[in-house]
Amino acid sequence: MNSTTIRDVARLAKVSISTVSRVMNMPEAVAPDKRERVLEAIRRLEYQPNGFARGLIFKKSNTLGVLIPDIRNPYYGDIIRGMEEAAKQFGYSLMICNTDRDPERVVGYIEDLREKQVDGLLFASDYVTALYYETIRKSGVPVVLVSTESREYGIPSVKVDEEQAAYEAVRHLIALGHREIGIVCFTLPDPISGEPRYRGYARALEEAGLEGSKNHVVYATHWFEEAYAATDVLFQRYPQLTAVFACSDEFALGVISCLHDRGIKVPDQVSVIGFDNVRLSRMSIPRLSTIAQPMYEIGYAGVSKLHRLVRNESLETLRDIVPHRLIVRESTGPPGGSGENRKTIDIRTNDSF
Amino acid sequence: MNSTTIRDVARLAKVSISTVSRVMNMPEAVAPDKRERVLEAIRRLEYQPNGFARGLIFKKSNTLGVLIPDIRNPYYGDIIRGMEEAAKQFGYSLMICNTDRDPERVVGYIEDLREKQVDGLLFASDYVTALYYETIRKSGVPVVLVSTESREYGIPSVKVDEEQAAYEAVRHLIALGHREIGIVCFTLPDPISGEPRYRGYARALEEAGLEGSKNHVVYATHWFEEAYAATDVLFQRYPQLTAVFACSDEFALGVISCLHDRGIKVPDQVSVIGFDNVRLSRMSIPRLSTIAQPMYEIGYAGVSKLHRLVRNESLETLRDIVPHRLIVRESTGPPGGSGENRKTIDIRTNDSF
DNA sequence: ATGAAAGCGCTAACAC
């Protein structure tokens, strides 16, 4: 580690340390000749100021902590990029932490970030438990929630309207002519991505007089593999389904893979719609119809909001809702083969992974 | 921000600040009654020490900087998880930065991380240019390269044997009976993932007396969309191909999508093998045959190595090579339809994205 | 315009 200090520079330039400090912070305030000498000394010594010392004085780190529940989920790629762009704009660095949804790590990271004196915290997707809230409160660090929200604790947040988005996804299926629609839902109780998306699904069904379908639900927790397995169960119970609403694009891929392995064509026999519009959804065969979230903008807006918070500016709104939109690609279409015409589904657990 | 200091605690507990400091750093060295009083005061005041002050003394941040070229690439998910696990083990936090391969951001981040006094730097996948090296050298921060290496500057690194891995991928294709094999290669000059993988491809071809195929190459830079477009060019030039080696799984998906849109079946008519074994490769249809890199282990090993460097311990080896392995799934098979039997390929640029 | 000195919050000698 390069350990030349301001003292070394002062000595070499034959000035006092305050002069050196001045050329770094208010260059105009120092005589041109001395300024040049100092600059030269800085160059020669490759001097770079110590962030700890500055932090101690300014009581600011210009760093924001970011808690990501699952860094493997492509959903966060663009969220992070949006955050980074905003951070750059406002002069912050990001400290990105992956919690793998482990409460211990969440708490550990919050405490660590607070010790590192981050100026603020971005908390993504996870549900804010009492433990998390208490840890955050204690730390005294401003927080904004990203793709999650908290009714109990009134924390600022940025996200889409999950219920409405899910509603529109299922509306799309209904408009296509589907009558028997299943859902692969995030394991309840998940008050963020689970419950609201289920409600949107149920609302669309009711509105279309299809409430009989409302129990065509099966659960999975975030992973392709689970969605794959859940799909077997779903079609075992409700073989009449002609469409399924998968609560994430990854789920949708799981559903499609399962169906494919059972010889069922998507979308000819069964339509599948996803949620998120991660890059993957354009890379699969068939390309996924899905609900697009503006991930980049969500990340950007999260940092903007936090920036205001950090500077004690007032927030126009506590909970920001950003627009989603339906994207129709290839995985949805009108109902084709009916349940009866379909090849019987093999419900044995698949063991190919 | 919670701003109670060690002084406040000392006052409330009616002891000196050194006693407070002691209960935090060497609790046994202080009398039980006082210790309890201090602990109670800490609890009451929700005191948490200031990392800047401690950093100033210890000259350590217990933080490692991580430079990721493209956070959207799923390849880095497990790399980061491996790093994080090791970091936790060794008592570091990770500061993850996404550079999007922008030299300005790379340099900016290195300087910023240095000011933040990170104890070390993990530099992933990118080629170490003279500018980067100079920036790193100036900063004086120990570095290890992850999934990249540097012959010029002799920087420690952890990665697979790209050339050999590519060789084995193509060997697999040859063993299956393929004679006309194309490659979708990273844009040259890419001395890390481009050139060595091409050499592996070429070596396998030569060894099998297939050197005629060696020019069946087309280039793309990291993205699905580019691989898709490159595939059109590849088959336009060499319609006799029955197999292609894609230099990444993302490329492989691009190749497969393109082929699929042209009505060509994988693997029945054309075999495709990828590289990396990202999670995606198990989620696609067909599931990808690929070369698996141990991403998690690479990340873990990178941090371990850096940890040694930070503590000035000697390294057994400068450049670590970790094992790869061939995974055969569904996207490769024996050559089926010959070029002639195949539907003519539509070489117009696809505009579906 | 410039230097001397105080002090940010903490740890680590060094007394006692």
Place this chain on the structure above:
DNA sequence: GTGTTAGCGCTTTCAT
């Protein structure tokens, strides 16, 4: 065992 004190590297009064 515990308190006093001298810094860690820097910015910022305050004199001059």
